[in-house]
Amino acid sequence: MIATRVTTDRLDPAALVQAVETPGSGAIATFVGLVRDHNQGRRVLHLVYEAYEPLAERALTRILDEARDRWPTAVLAVHHRTGKLEVGQVSVAIAAASPHRSEAFAACRYAIERVKQIVPIWKHEYFEGGDVWIEGATADPDDTSARDSAMRIACA
Amino acid sequence: MRVTVRLFARLRELVGAGELSRNVAAGAVVAVVWDDLAREYPAISPYAGSMSCAVNAEYARMTTVVDEDDEVAFLPPVSGG
Numbered sequence A: 001m002i003a004t005r006v007t008t009d010r011l012d013p014a015a016l017v018q019a020v021e022t023p024g025s026g027a028i029a030t031f032v033g034l035v036r037d038h039n040q041g042r043r044v045l046h047l048v049y050e051a052y053e054p055l056a057e058r059a060l061t062r063i064l065d066e067a068r069d070r071w072p073t074a075v076l077a078v079h080h081r082t083g084k085l086e087v088g089q090v091s092v093a094i095a096a097a098s099p100h101r102s103e104a105f106a107a108c109r110y111a112i113e114r115v116k117q118i119v120p121i122w123k124h125e126y127f128e129g130g131d132v133w134i135e136g137a138t139a140d141p142d143d144t145s146a147r148d149s150a151m152r153i154a155c156a
Numbered sequence B: 001m002r003v004t005v006r007l008f009a010r011l012r013e014l015v016g017a018g019e020l021s022r023n024v025a026a027g028a029v030v031a032v033v034w035d036d037l038a039r040e041y042p043a044i045s046p047y048a049g050s051m052s053c054a055v056n057a058e059y060a061r062m063t064t065v066v067d068e069d070d071e072v073a074f075l076p077p078v079s080g081g
Helices: A013-020 A053-070 A101-118 A144-154 B009-015 B030-040 B042-049
Strands: A004-007 A027-034 A042-051 A075-081 A083-086 A090-098 A121-127 A130-134 B002-007 B019-023 B052-055 B058-060 B071-075
Touching: A004 A053, A013 A027, A013 A075, A013 A090, A027 A101, A042 A075, A053 A075, A053 A101, A053 B058, A075 A101, A090 A101, A101 A144, A121 B009, A130 B009, B002 B009, B002 B030, B009 B042, B009 B071, B019 B030, B030 B042, B030 B052, B030 B071
Parallel strands: A004 A075, B002 B071
Antiparallel strands: A027 A090, A042 A083, A042 A121, A075 A090, A121 A130, B002 B019, B052 B058, B052 B071
16 A cells, blocks of 8 residues: 555545554544535536646655654555546545544644645536536645645644 | 646646647746747636646746756646545
8 A cells, every 4th residue: 555646546445544554543534535416506427637647646745744744643645536537436535543533633634635735636527518627726835824724724 | 958848737728738849948947938838829828827837747936947858847726635
């Protein structure tokens, strides 16, 4: 099991949970992102995720490094899927293990917030009546205000 | 010198290609590569204020100097998760 992965294969959240567990683990928090059937009033048919893969892998590794700096006892894995995903399929899976629950929850939340900020992956939404590229954050890993914002959300 | 330009998502669609080979002067910065491309494809100009860039699959700045055979990528705002 690789801690970071960008793949067209189906994601297996249970495998991530197993992978992060160590004898010192007292808690494992997970986040599983799904393709939902609606977005901003549109009926979503499916999504196609595109990635700049080598940079996406590096960005995921960076997120794990950042999390390790803040929560040294946490063990994380983050996998993101690309390609065509149907409603109900898993687009992103994160598992965070730590001796106590607070670090596991915080590290898991931090990881998904940072995924949305700095990982070069894009959603192409196909809905009833058309399609649209979803555009969120301008990716800048060195933007400390974005990082601080993710940290505040994680520790709220 | 030649550089490879990579484009993703809507930028890729606006240009009609995900990969282009372009000529720039030695010592050029990423902004020069972008400006040349935006002259060629004016539809991408609105992204000047919101995109990110990368050189050889590492995040870079518009002021980063590019070398021969570098891969210069322009990235619209991201939407993973």
